[in-house]
Amino acid sequence: MPSPIRVGFIGLSATGGWANASHYPYLPQSPHYKITALCNSSVKSAQESIKAHGLDPSAKAYDSAESLAADPDVDLVVVCVKVDQHYRLAKPALLAGKDVFVEWPLGRNLQEADELCQLAKSKAGRHVVGLEESLAPSTKYIKRIIDEGKIGKVLSSSLWGVGMHSGWGPMDARAANTADVEFGGNLLTIGTMHTLETITSVLGELKSYTPLLANQRPRITVKNDDGTTSTRDKTSHDQVMLQGTFESGAVLSFHFRGGGPFKDTPGIIWRIYGEKGELSIEGDGYALSMGLPLTVKLHDFESEKVQTLDVPVLVEEWKDRKMPPMAHMMGLVYKAFYEEKGYVDFEGAVTRHKMIVDIYARAEK
Amino acid sequence: MPSPIRVGFIGLSATGGWANASHYPYLPQSPHYKITALCNSSVKSAQESIKAHGLDPSAKAYDSAESLAADPDVDLVVVCVKVDQHYRLAKPALLAGKDVFVEWPLGRNLQEADELCQLAKSKAGRHVVGLEESLAPSTKYIKRIIDEGKIGKVLSSSLWGVGMHSGWGPMDARAANTADVEFGGNLLTIGTMHTLETITSVLGELKSYTPLLANQRPRITVKNDDGTTSTRDKTSHDQVMLQGTFESGAVLSFHFRGGGPFKDTPGIIWRIYGEKGELSIEGDGYALSMGLPLTVKLHDFESEKVQTLDVPVLVEEWKDRKMPPMAHMMGLVYKAFYEEKGYVDFEGAVTRHKMIVDIYARAEK
Numbered sequence: 001m002p003s004p005i006r007v008g009f010i011g012l013s014a015t016g017g018w019a020n021a022s023h024y025p026y027l028p029q030s031p032h033y034k035i036t037a038l039c040n041s042s043v044k045s046a047q048e049s050i051k052a053h054g055l056d057p058s059a060k061a062y063d064s065a066e067s068l069a070a071d072p073d074v075d076l077v078v079v080c081v082k083v084d085q086h087y088r089l090a091k092p093a094l095l096a097g098k099d100v101f102v103e104w105p106l107g108r109n110l111q112e113a114d115e116l117c118q119l120a121k122s123k124a125g126r127h128v129v130g131l132e133e134s135l136a137p138s139t140k141y142i143k144r145i146i147d148e149g150k151i152g153k154v155l156s157s158s159l160w161g162v163g164m165h166s167g168w169g170p171m172d173a174r175a176a177n178t179a180d181v182e183f184g185g186n187l188l189t190i191g192t193m194h195t196l197e198t199i200t201s202v203l204g205e206l207k208s209y210t211p212l213l214a215n216q217r218p219r220i221t222v223k224n225d226d227g228t229t230s231t232r233d234k235t236s237h238d239q240v241m242l243q244g245t246f247e248s249g250a251v252l253s254f255h256f257r258g259g260g261p262f263k264d265t266p267g268i269i270w271r272i273y274g275e276k277g278e279l280s281i282e283g284d285g286y287a288l289s290m291g292l293p294l295t296v297k298l299h300d301f302e303s304e305k306v307q308t309l310d311v312p313v314l315v316e317e318w319k320d321r322k323m324p325p326m327a328h329m330m331g332l333v334y335k336a337f338y339e340e341k342g343y344v345d346f347e348g349a350v351t352r353h354k355m356i357v358d359i360y361a362r363a364e365k
Numbered sequence: 366m367p368s369p370i371r372v373g374f375i376g377l378s379a380t381g382g383w384a385n386a387s388h389y390p391y392l393p394q395s396p397h398y399k400i401t402a403l404c405n406s407s408v409k410s411a412q413e414s415i416k417a418h419g420l421d422p423s424a425k426a427y428d429s430a431e432s433l434a435a436d437p438d439v440d441l442v443v444v445c446v447k448v449d450q451h452y453r454l455a456k457p458a459l460l461a462g463k464d465v466f467v468e469w470p471l472g473r474n475l476q477e478a479d480e481l482c483q484l485a486k487s488k489a490g491r492h493v494v495g496l497e498e499s500l501a502p503s504t505k506y507i508k509r510i511i512d513e514g515k516i517g518k519v520l521s522s523s524l525w526g527v528g529m530h531s532g533w534g535p536m537d538a539r540a541a542n543t544a545d546v547e548f549g550g551n552l553l554t555i556g557t558m559h560t561l562e563t564i565t566s567v568l569g570e571l572k573s574y575t576p577l578l579a580n581q582r583p584r585i586t587v588k589n590d591d592g593t594t595s596t597r598d599k600t601s602h603d604q605v606m607l608q609g610t611f612e613s614g615a616v617l618s619f620h621f622r623g624g625g626p627f628k629d630t631p632g633i634i635w636r637i638y639g640e641k642g643e644l645s646i647e648g649d650g651y652a653l654s655m656g657l658p659l660t661v662k663l664h665d666f667e668s669e670k671v672q673t674l675d676v677p678v679l680v681e682e683w684k685d686r687k688m689p690p691m692a693h694m695m696g697l698v699y700k701a702f703y704e705e706k707g708y709v710d711f712e713g714a715v716t717r718h719k720m721i722v723d724i725y726a727r728a729e730k
Contacts, residue, residue: 249581253608255521280627
């Protein structure tokens with residue numbers, strides 16, 4: 001790889017948002033990346049962001065994905081915006097043969113994801129999506145415990161979790177587009193798929209499964225930015241269940257629902273039951289994806305002892321860099337991309353999009 | 366009803382066992398029942414039990430179900446023995462037109478249960494099975510909380526539990542027949558069906574569901590009574606999963622596995638999630654069936670308060686009778702039978718047996 005990889009970033013605002021919290025912090029701290037251009041909704045907004053982040057003043061400001069794609073000083077285009085804009089903003093970069101990093105989900109639906117993937121494969125560029133779970137220190141640690149035989153052969157696993165919106169009370173206006181199933185970002189495509197990515201990273205892929213979806217709050221209240229509230233229809237699902245069998249023969253029970261956890265209890269409870277021991281993993285609903293603290297306990301059946309394991313949640317060598325946990329996670333994707341191994345590319349993303357299509361088609365509703 | 370109802374009891378030993386712990390204690394304390402005959406494996410054993418329990422010395426001792434069935438001083442024959450003996454021992458009483466109480470499961474399989482049910486319906490006698498969950502104070506209490514609107518409309522429920530044998534370590538010889546799926550008593554037919562009886566008593570019947578079964582420990586070690594161990598095949602399932610939709614539209618995720626709980630955690634965690642609040646119910650794996658202590662908490666979303674509810678686990682007016690919790694539960698069935706309302710009869714049992722057949726037929730394995 002050339003180093004530094006010159007990044008054209010789409011979606012980095014001057015003030016906040018997901019890109020700032022997750023994708024951005026790693027980049028200025030890495031010798032392997034350099035942001036050379038930003039593309040925002042306006043050139044002015046891009047210029048403000050360049051200034052706010054103290055980027056090299058030579059960094060270029062764009063207001064269109066096409067202009068950014070045409071910049072010869074950009075090797076990698078990062079698309080970190082709302083899901084429904086991924087396709088439109090990634091396509092010009094792919095057509096220009098750039099490397100492209102698109103946040104997960106790759107597209108609003110399989111068609112968009114598949115078209116981006118075909119395009120990526122027909123051009124010279126490399127491609128990567130923001131499915132970071134297999135690289136997380138906690139995921140690797142839990143997998144190692146199992147691989148070392150600490151609980152014997154895995155027999156079953158059960159995961160119960162909560163996350164995303166669509167619970168009690170009004171939804172923030174900025175999250176309200178997740179209420180529209182056509183938007184492409186919701187409890188199934190984001191919360192569930194990230195969590196399943198963790199589960200399968202540890203326990204292997206599912207050989208078969210049966211899904212169930214429900215939209216139990218089809219009408220919701222939205223809290224608008226001006227303080228007023230309004231009501232609207234919700235078409236995305238707020239209950240996702242799945243039971244199935246892993247390639248290994250172990251069985252899985254999975255239930256994820258929208259909204260908050262039962263007060264003062266973990267947002268996620270994950271049990272991995274083996275022939276001679278069991279793991280209990282508890283944390284915030286997003287902990288598994290975002291490197292947030294987890295409690296991992298091992299119950300050894302023969303000794304009848306329970307041991308609290310010292311699971312790493314952050315990247316050890318980056319600890320003094322003061323990046324938020326999710327920036328550690330995303331940094332691992334950038335690192336893997338630089339090293340050209342271990343990241344999920346658009347083909348991997350399409351496989352997950354196919355699973356989403358399959359779940360929509362086969363789920364009891 | 367004539368009072369007292371004269372009981373001929375099959376399966377009450379002098380020393381211990383399930384009948385002593387559950388069915389027996391209520392009977393001598395009730396003015397509505399009187400044990401007039403016992404039937405054991407031998408007349409001598411029956412006589413010993415009459416003596417050990419201090420029953421009326423006029424109580425008759427039998428060693429065959431046919432002789433007991435012919436006794437004109439018996440109104441109700443109770444069959445409380447191993448599942449595989451239910452059919453053989455209940456049939457003579459039904460043919461004689463007696464009332465009959467058979468512990469759950471009614472038979473080893475649907476055929477046996479159905480034949481007993483047809484027989485019961487063609488004769489004058491009444492019939493009852495040991496599915497006591499709908500009568501339990503805790504079940505009624507939880508149902509009332511929901512009916513009063515404390516959590517609003519129920520949207521979903523998730524139950525994770527452990528129970529029965531087939532976990533780590535050797536199985537006791539006396540439980541080893543549950544390893545044989547043909548025996549008819551196992552994690553699906555006993556643990557799961559009792560728990561589903563509680564769930565449906567509170568949340569209504571399932572409109573549809575998808576089951577999954579697995580036998581993850583197909584070879585087990587048995588600890589024989591003489592202290593030796595031996596190994597044998599196990600054909601019954603140690604993992605039962607089910608996801609589905611209630612008539613109400615709420616959805617259910619259910620996972621029950623054999624063996625013990627993760628150490629120092631509840632053997633059962635049951636969540637009932639509503640539009641405006643959630644119930645968290647925790648206890649021993651059998652708590653829901655046996656009137657054992659439960660912790661029931663209510664999380665009210667609007668006030669963000671959690672309240673620990675004072676759920677009754679025993680029958681208030683029987684508290685000074687010093688009966689074990691399961692005897693309270695079974696006493697409620699006897700009480701309901703005397704009052705001729707609220708108990709599950711053989712037709713109800715056949716409905717559950719049909720569900721078992723359906724689960725065996727449709728489950729991914």
